[in-house]
Every structure is written in C-alpha cells, then in structure tokens.
Amino acid sequence: MKAMDAAISTSGLTRRFGDFVAVQNVNLSVAPGQFFGFLGPNGAGKSTTIKMLTGLLAPTSGSIQVLGMDFATHSIEVKRQIGVVPEGLALFGRLTASEYLRFVGQMYGLDRATTLQRSEELLEFMSLAGETKKLITDFSHGMQKKLALAAAVIHGPKILFLDEPFEGVDAIAAGTLKQMLQGMIARGATIFLTSHVLEIVERLCSHVAIINHGQLIANGSLEELRAGVHTQADSDNASARLTLEEIFIRVIGKEDGATNAQSEQELSWLG
Amino acid sequence: MAGMNEVRMTEIAIGTGQLSRQQFSTITWLRWRIFVNSLRSKGAKGELVAKIFSYPLLALMVLGPSTGAGLASWYFVSQGMEPYLAIPLWIIVLLWQFIGVSTSATGPTFDLSTLTRFPIRYRDYLLMRLSFGLMDPPTLAGLCCLIAMSIGIGIAAPALFAWSAINLFVYAVCLVLFSRMIYAWTERWLAQRRTRELFTGIILVASLGFQFAGQAFGRFAQKMGSGHHTAVNPFLEKTAKGLVSVNWWLPPGLPAASIDHLHAGLTSLAVAALLGLLAYTALFLLVLHLRLHAQYLGENLGEAPATARKKSTASRIKSVASQTSSESSSSFSILSPAVAANLIKEVRYLLRSGPKLYVLIMPVFVVFLFSMRNTGMNYAGFGPHGIEGILFTYGCAYTQLLFVGMIYNSLGSDGAGTRFYFIAPLRFRDVMLAKNLLTFIIFSIEAILIYVATSFLSTPAPLALTAATIAWSLFTLFLNLSIGNVRSIVSPKAMDPAKVRSQNVSGLNSLISLAVVIVCVVLGSIMFYICQYLHASYWLATATFSGLAALTFAMYAIVMNRMDGIAASHAENLTATLSKA
Numbered sequence: 001m002k003a004m005d006a007a008i009s010t011s012g013l014t015r016r017f018g019d020f021v022a023v024q025n026v027n028l029s030v031a032p033g034q035f036f037g038f039l040g041p042n043g044a045g046k047s048t049t050i051k052m053l054t055g056l057l058a059p060t061s062g063s064i065q066v067l068g069m070d071f072a073t074h075s076i077e078v079k080r081q082i083g084v085v086p087e088g089l090a091l092f093g094r095l096t097a098s099e100y101l102r103f104v105g106q107m108y109g110l111d112r113a114t115t116l117q118r119s120e121e122l123l124e125f126m127s128l129a130g131e132t133k134k135l136i137t138d139f140s141h142g143m144q145k146k147l148a149l150a151a152a153v154i155h156g157p158k159i160l161f162l163d164e165p166f167e168g169v170d171a172i173a174a175g176t177l178k179q180m181l182q183g184m185i186a187r188g189a190t191i192f193l194t195s196h197v198l199e200i201v202e203r204l205c206s207h208v209a210i211i212n213h214g215q216l217i218a219n220g221s222l223e224e225l226r227a228g229v230h231t232q233a234d235s236d237n238a239s240a241r242l243t244l245e246e247i248f249i250r251v252i253g254k255e256d257g258a259t260n261a262q263s264e265q266e267l268s269w270l271g
Numbered sequence: 272m273a274g275m276n277e278v279r280m281t282e283i284a285i286g287t288g289q290l291s292r293q294q295f296s297t298i299t300w301l302r303w304r305i306f307v308n309s310l311r312s313k314g315a316k317g318e319l320v321a322k323i324f325s326y327p328l329l330a331l332m333v334l335g336p337s338t339g340a341g342l343a344s345w346y347f348v349s350q351g352m353e354p355y356l357a358i359p360l361w362i363i364v365l366l367w368q369f370i371g372v373s374t375s376a377t378g379p380t381f382d383l384s385t386l387t388r389f390p391i392r393y394r395d396y397l398l399m400r401l402s403f404g405l406m407d408p409p410t411l412a413g414l415c416c417l418i419a420m421s422i423g424i425g426i427a428a429p430a431l432f433a434w435s436a437i438n439l440f441v442y443a444v445c446l447v448l449f450s451r452m453i454y455a456w457t458e459r460w461l462a463q464r465r466t467r468e469l470f471t472g473i474i475l476v477a478s479l480g481f482q483f484a485g486q487a488f489g490r491f492a493q494k495m496g497s498g499h500h501t502a503v504n505p506f507l508e509k510t511a512k513g514l515v516s517v518n519w520w521l522p523p524g525l526p527a528a529s530i531d532h533l534h535a536g537l538t539s540l541a542v543a544a545l546l547g548l549l550a551y552t553a554l555f556l557l558v559l560h561l562r563l564h565a566q567y568l569g570e571n572l573g574e575a576p577a578t579a580r581k582k583s584t585a586s587r588i589k590s591v592a593s594q595t596s597s598e599s600s601s602s603f604s605i606l607s608p609a610v611a612a613n614l615i616k617e618v619r620y621l622l623r624s625g626p627k628l629y630v631l632i633m634p635v636f637v638v639f640l641f642s643m644r645n646t647g648m649n650y651a652g653f654g655p656h657g658i659e660g661i662l663f664t665y666g667c668a669y670t671q672l673l674f675v676g677m678i679y680n681s682l683g684s685d686g687a688g689t690r691f692y693f694i695a696p697l698r699f700r701d702v703m704l705a706k707n708l709l710t711f712i713i714f715s716i717e718a719i720l721i722y723v724a725t726s727f728l729s730t731p732a733p734l735a736l737t738a739a740t741i742a743w744s745l746f747t748l749f750l751n752l753s754i755g756n757v758r759s760i761v762s763p764k765a766m767d768p769a770k771v772r773s774q775n776v777s778g779l780n781s782l783i784s785l786a787v788v789i790v791c792v793v794l795g796s797i798m799f800y801i802c803q804y805l806h807a808s809y810w811l812a813t814a815t816f817s818g819l820a821a822l823t824f825a826m827y828a829i830v831m832n833r834m835d836g837i838a839a840s841h842a843e844n845l846t847a848t849l850s851k852a
Binding site for chain 2: 054055056057058075076077078079080084086088089090091092093094095099102103104106107108109135
C-alpha cells in the first residue's frame with residue numbers, strides 16, 4: 001500500500017533515549033477503516049510508538065504519514081483529524097465532565113452549540129450524564145476512561161489512537177466502549193489500539209502488529225499471523241485454531257528464545 | 272515436601288530483632304537511594320545547586336529564632352522571671368506547627384504508610400513513623416530553639432541546667448509526638464478532596480485572622496504605651512487573665528512552671544509539673560497510636576465511592592440550559608477559540624483553588640493592614656509622601672511577589688492534562704498566552720482594588736508615583752512572565768491546586784524567581800532614591816520603567832514566538848513529570 005493511500009504509515013521510525021533504542025526502524029502501514037491492534041510485551045516500545053504517532057514524542061529519525069500528510073510538517077492538520085486516549089488519560093481534574101468536553105471541543109475548533117450538543121450525547125452514551133457537578137478528580141478510574149474516550153471522539157476524528165483503553169474498566173463500561181468503537185469502524189474510521197487484553201484485541205481487530213525490543217516482528221491480518229506461526233502439530237490437530245494469545249506467545253517466545261525447560265529450571269524454590 | 276518447607280523456614284527465620292534492624296537500615300538506604308536517584312533526573316543538577324544555596328539560608332533562618340530563644344531564656348532566668356519562659360515555649364510550639372504548614376516539600380518524598388504491606392511489627396512501624404520525621408525543617412528548628420533555651424538557662428543559673436534540660440527534653444518529645452499526632456490525624460481527615468479544601472480554607476482564614484489580630488494587638492499596645500491611658504475593656508482583661516492561668520496547665524506552661532518551682536525550692540511542685548508534661552506526652556502518644564494502629568491494620572482512605580445520583584430529565588434540561596447561558600456570557604469572542612477555551616479553563620481552575628484565591632485577597636488585605644498602622648511613620652525612610660502615599664507602590668510590589676509562585680510553575684496544576692496540549696491541534700504559545708492573560712487580568716484587578724482601597728483608607732497615591740508604579744509593575748510582570756514561562760516548561764512540578772502544604776516546588780525555579788524579584792525591587796528602590804536625591808519628579812522613574820517595560824515586553828514576545836519549539840523539546844519530561852501527580 002502506498003503511503004498516500006494508508007491511514008497511518010511509518011518509514012524507518014526510530015526513537016533513541018541516549019544509548020537505548022526504544023523503537024528501531026519501524027515500517028508500518030494501516031489501511032483506512034482498519035481496526036488495528038498493536039501488541040508487544042512490557043517495555044517493547046508500544047507506548048513510545050503511539051506517542052510518536054500522536055505527536056507526544058518526536059522521532060529521532062524516520063517519518064510518519066497520517067492520512068497522506070507528513071506529521072513533522074503538518075502536525076496541526078494531522079492533529080485535527082485524529083483522536084487520542086493516551087496513557088495517563090490527559091484529563092484536567094479540576095473541571096467537571098461537561099466543562100472538560102466543552103474545553104476539548106473548542107480546542108478542536110467546534111462551535112459552542114455543536115460542542116454542547118455532542119458533549120450531552122456523549123455523556124449520556126457513557127452514562128456520565130448524572131455526574132454534572134462532580135469534578136473529574138473525584139471520578140473512578142473507569143469513569144475517567146470513559147470521559148477520556150468521549151473527549152477523544154468529540155470532534156469526529158478519522159483516526160482514533162487508544163493506549164490500553166480497557167485497562168481498569170469494568171465489563172459494562174468495556175461493553176459500552178466496544179460498542180462505540182465498532183460503530184466508528186462501521187462508519188469508516190480507523191482505530192489504532194494497544195492492549196494487553198488479547199481476547200479483546202482478537203475480537204475487535206482485523207489486523208495486528210507485534211513489536212518486541214523496539215522492532216516490528218510480525219504484521220498482518222490474524223489469518224496471516226496464524227499462518228506464520230503454523231507448525232506440523234497444528235496441522236495434526238485440525239480442530240484447534242490458534243488464538244491470538246497463542247500466536248503472541250509463539251512469536252515473542254521465538255524472538256526471545258525462551259523454552260519451557262528453561263522456565264522450569266528457574267525459580268525452582270517457588271511453591 | 273516437609274523437608275523443603277523446613278529449609279525455606281530456616282532461610283527466613285532470622286531473629287525478629289535482627290529483622291527489625293534490617294528493616295530500619297533498608298528504609299534508611301531506600302530514602303538515600305530516592306534522594307540519589309532524584310539527582311539523575313533532567314534538571315537535577317540545577318536543583319542540587321539550588322539546595323546548596325538555599326540550605327545555608329534555611330540554617331540562618333533557624334539560627335535567628337534559636338538565638339532569640341536562648342537570649343530570652345537567659346534574660347528571664349537571670350532576672351528571676353522564670354514563669355515568662357512560657358513565652359518562648361509557646362512561640363516554639365506555634366513555629367513548630369506553622370513552619371510545617373508553610374514549608375514546601377522540595378525533595379523527594381516517601382509515604383511511610385505504604386510500609387504496612389511488608390512483614391513489619393507494629394512497634395517498628397510506630398518507631399519508623401516517629402524517627403523518620405525527625406529530620407524535617409520544623410523539628411530541626413524546634414530542637415535548635417530548645418537546645419538554645421537550655422544553654423541560656425544554664426548560663427543564667429547553672430544549678431537549673433540539669434532540671435531545665437530534662438524538662439525541655441520531655442517538652443521536645445511531647446512536641447514531636449504532638450506534631451506527628453496532628454499530621455497523622457489530618458492525613459486521615461484530608462484523605463478526601465472536599466475535606467482537604469475545607470481545611471485549606473480554614474488555614475487561609477486563620478492566617479488572615481492572625482495577621483489582623485497581630486495588627487490590632489499592636490495598635491492596642493501602642494495606645495497603651497503612648498500615655499493615652501484608656502480604660503481596658505474588663506472582658507478583655509478577664510479573658511487575658513483566664514488564658515494566662517490556663518497556660519500553666521498546658522504543655523508550654525508546664526516546663527516553665529516546673530523550672531520556676533525548682534528555682535523557688537518547691538521540688539514537689541516542680542516534679543508534679545514535669546509529671547503533668549509527661550502525662551501530656553503519653554496522651555499524645557496514645558492518640559497517635561490509635562491512628563497509626565488503624566493504619567497498620569489496613570484502611571482505605573480514598574475518595575468515597577460515587578453515589579449514583581439520578582437526575583430527572585427536567586432538571587437535567589434545566590441544568591444544560593443554565594450552563595448554556597452561563598457559558599455564552601463567559602465567552603471571550605475577541606480571542607482565538609484556543610486561547611479563549613484555555614482562558615475559561617484557567618478561570619475555572621482559579622475559582623476552584625483556595626490558595627490561588629488567597630493570592631487574590633492578600634494584597635488588598637495587606638494594604639488594609641498597613642493602613643491600620645497609620646502612625647505617620649515614614650516607611651523605609653524614603654518617599655516624601657510617607658506610608659499614605661506609598662501604600663499603592665507597596666501593594667503592587669507585594670502582588671508581584673505573590674504572583675511568582677503562579678508564574679514560575681504555571682503548568683503545575685494541569686497535571687496529566689498537560690498531555691492534551693500536545694495531542695490537540697493547538698500551539699503551545701496559545702496555552703501560555705491564556706495563562707499569562709489571566710495573570711495580567713488578575714494583576715490589573717488587584718492594582719485597581721489596591722488603588723481604590725488606598726484612596727479610601729488613607730490618601731490616593733500621587734499621579735506621578737502611580738504612573739511610575741504601574742510602569743515598574745509592567746516591567747517586572749513581563750520579565751517574570753518571560754522567564755517564568757520557560758521555567759514552567761523546563762522544570763515543572765505537579766501540584767494540587769487545593770493544597771497549601773507540601774506542594775512540590777522546583778528549588779532552582781524558586782531561586783531564579785527570587786533573584787528576579789530582588790533585581791526588580793532593587794532597581795525600583797534605586798530609581799526612587801535617585802528621584803528623591805535629584806529632587807526630580809517621579810515622572811523620571813515613569814519614563815525609565817516605561818522604557819524597561821517596553822524592553823521586557825519585546826523579550827516576552829520573542830520568548831512567546833519560540834514557545835512551541837521550547838515545549839516540543841521538553842514535551843517528554845514535561846508530560847511525564849506532571850502526569851506523576
């Protein structure tokens with residue numbers, strides 16, 4: 001896919017922190033309308049990558065194209081088209097939910113009437129409408145997550161970046177979020193998601209990329225990834241279909257060279 | 272399997288005493304590592320330099336009260352006025368508490384209550400909570416004062432040294448326990464935001480009240496001393512006598528009474544007073560124990576779970592309607608949407624922050640207090656207009672001083688929200704511009720209020736002096752904003768807008784802001800002296816400071832044009848530091 005056609009594409013994306021290379025030469029392409037899962041173990045470079053894709057962190061080298069625009073030269077235009085739920089949520093704790101949504105709407109250039117109408121709808125949808133007088137700082141973590149998502153979509157972004165959106169969210173709230181995200185995909189938006197909850201990624205995402213030690217080690221549709229880690233034992237057991245968790249473990253395990261025998265030897269004093 | 276369990280139990284079954292010692296040394300090491308690791312962060316070298324400069328200053332600040340306490344004790348004992356020892360003892364207890372309220376946490380902090388998750392005995396936990404707070408500034412200052420008192424008493428009456436040292440040692444233990452008790456219980460009460468804000472309000476009102484009472488008392492004392500003997504209000508006299516007699520039953524009065532009784536040869540009464548002090552110490556320990564034991568057993572101090580309030584549709588529509596009308600009235604249509612939205616956000620933050628509102632009230636209140644001292648005194652020895660004419664200048668200078676904290680850490684209260692500034696399609700310049708606009712608006716309102724207040728309470732400042740003061744204020748404000756905006760990005764510290772106590776501040780920022788304020792005040796004073804010396808009108812100062820204000824405005828404009836680049840190069844540190852709130 002050409003960079004111009006892709007919703008998100010990166011070329012040679014690299015980020016160094018002193019001598020440490022957090023992200024190395026990542027070439028990524030996400031097609032418009034895709035629900036894209038970005039996975040990796042802790043410290044693999046997921047958050048650094050998403051920070052660079054959303055303008056929170058400048059790359060050391062390489063380029064980022066979003067909707068055909070170069071992020072480095074068109075950052076304001078790109079930011080108008082994207083919504084972000086970052087790690088840490090980026091909420092202003094001393095505002096109420098409706099005040100915050102109004103603030104965000106105006107920051108994205110929405111007029112007051114549209115902002116008010118959308119914030120009302122979003123608060124109602126997220127079951128936050130009854131909390132008009134409460135400051136965000138007094139919200140539970142799940143409520144804050146829902147509000148952060150509402151703020152990320154209030155301007156109707158074409159691409160939504162979500163960093164661990166389901167972490168610390170109860171089943172009902174998670175259901176609400178999933179319903180909303182699937183609705184966005186149905187209407188043609190692109191979603192870029194990182195999560196450690198692989199069941200959710202498997203259920204929602206059509207394409208997945210896996211990063212480890214700062215390098216992209218797998219990228220494609222779920223079927224393509226399954227085919228990539230397919231073994232003879234899998235062929236013998238025709239009824240078994242590899243889950244994303246199994247794919248992830250195989251890909252990361254192969255990369256790190258860990259074996260079960262090794263694991264058994266370690267921590268032998270435990271239990 | 273049994274063998275394996277045996278081996279494992281042997282491995283961890285070190286003596287309880289040994290484990291306690293190990294835990295103490297581990298926590299000492301941990302605190303040291305937290306300090307050392309804090310020096311590895313970005314800007315830590317600057318912070319270290321700031322500490323090297325500020326610690327001797329703090330030591331000097333401790334030296335003053337200590338010398339005063341020592342001299343006062345020596346004087347009272349050598350003059351046979353031992354009961355008056357209660358005065359420095361009362362001052363020490365007040366200083367001990369108020370230094371604690373006003374000192375900021377400039378270093379890394381460690382919440383000792385988190386230790387309860389480790390296999391730690393309650394006795395050790397209690398000792399750790401007590402001992403690891405002994406190195407804080409109020410305790411050190413209080414201990415220095417009490418040591419100085421012992422020395423003062425010892426020099427005046429060597430025979431009293433041992434007894435007074437015992438009394439003052441018990442008093443020190445009593446105060447340590449008292450302050451720990453207060454801290455532990457307020458920590459419990461302030462675990463929730465609403466009570467925290469209420470407490471902040473009480474502290475601020477009390478602070479204003481103390482200043483008012485101090486001035487009122489000063490006036491009263493001056494009236495009494497000036498020979499115009501007016502009849503003392505009998506109620507006041509009765510209250511004062513009552514307070515003095517109650518004082519002998521309280522911790523600061525008991526050591527004074529004990530030392531006095533021993534000096535008078537009344538040993539049994541001296542011992543009884545010391546026992547009384549010991550009883551207070553035991554009581555404070557007991558109350559502290561109740562709190563810490565509950566903490567040790569585990570408790571949840573977080574915000575109460577949200578109560579689901581279901582509103583009727585009608586009331587919700589009503590609230591939306593009222594919100595729409597209030598929001599339309601609070602729009603700033605001449606500004607760009609981004610600046611206007613940020614400005615509205617800043618106004619909301621201001622209205623919900625007790626300490627910031629305090630900054631708004633203080634300058635006008637201080638002008639009011641100064642006007643109470645209408646003694647005809649020519650303040651600072653300059654100005655042909657005396658205190659009446661120069662009150663406006665003082666008020667404006669004081670306002671600038673109070674603004675420094677807001678200007679040099681202007682992103683601190685945004686916390687994790689700072690990330691939004693980098694995600695949203697806006698220029699960082701607009702964010703800072705909105706913050707600066709609010710500062711400018713508040714300053715303008717303050718200046719008008721101070722002018723009106725001084726005009727009503729004494730006499731209006733002369734026109735030339737008013738103009739010179741405004742020009743100086745603009746020069747200072749733009750200089751502070753230029754440097755403060757950069758420092759806010761380069762060295763941010765997360766802060767809770769509802770808290771007065773223990774706000775995280777950058778030592779280097781404090782040092783720089785102090786230097787800038789000193790330079791501005793010195794420049795202002797020199798210019799005013801020059802005007803006086805040359806018998807020139809204050810219009811000379813007005814012209815000079817207007818020129819300087821134009822220069823600092825140009826500097827401000829240059830800094831603002833580079834604001835996006837500065838923010839981008841510090842984005843990682845800025846967002847990471849402020850998200851840790």
